[in-house]
Amino acid sequence: MPLVLDTPTWRASLDWGHRAGYEVDDLAVVNSRAVAFVRDLAAARPAARTVLNGVIGPRGDGYVVGTLMTPAEAERYHSLQVRAFADAGAELVSAVTMTYVDGAIGIARAARGRELPVVISFTVETDSRLPSGADLGTAVTAVDAVTDGYPAYFMVNCAHPSRMTPAFAAGAPWLERVMGVRANASRLSHAELDEAEELDRGEPAELAHEYVALRQVLPQLRVVGGCCGTDHEHIEKITAAVRAA
Secondary structure: OOEEEEOOOOOOOHHHHHHOOOOHHHHHHHHHHHHHHHHHHHHHOOOOOEEEEEEEOOOOOOOOOOOOOOHHHHHHHHHHHHHHHHHHOOOEEEEEEEOOHHHHHHHHHHHHHOOOOEEEEEOOOOOOEOOOOOEHHHHHHHHHHHHOOOOOEEEEEOOOHHHHHHHOOOOOHHHHHEEEEEEOOOOOOHHHHHHOOOOOOOOHHHHHHHHHHHHHHOOOOOEEEEOOOOOHHHHHHHHHHHHHO
16 A cells, blocks of 8 residues: 655744754754655655655644634745755645644645645544634635635544544535544543553554544545554554455
């Protein structure tokens, strides 16, 4: 099966980089080197079909919205990473664990400015809504409307499948745009995960079964993987279960 190879750059943006002592030029180099890193991984397995994917995370916390940016502010803030990915030859940009709509719109616009395909991946809380309170379907539709449908597709990540499925109303047109899921292994809420002292890796076989069920409500599901608590065993079982189905 093909692989989407993510750069380890979820926190390689301006604010988070500054906390770690990186200046702007340093961050551009870090993001560029990350693309080279995954390119080397792909080259080591030439028979594998791969996509080099530059990963962008939220400006603030991945679970809490915090300070909101306008789409224009988000476009300016995230443009450093998008520009570095484009210059380094990334084939895709993914905005992962997005918590509100305007931030996602800004990233989509930044990617369009560099003619890079972009994936928008939202996260949801226990009520199946974004941390901002927005309905998932409304968020997907809003980003598409404002960007003329620029995102290649949408994903949901950093939540257990049981948190996602209530949002997937049968037959809703926007479900055609959700082509990826990277679920948590744990059923715990974001707040509970933040307070946990030990990693909850759930049950790999059970999580794989959940992915098979997701294929029944997401007709275009093409990209599967793991988020918090998952490892190679989860991915192996998810892959086997989805292929068998």
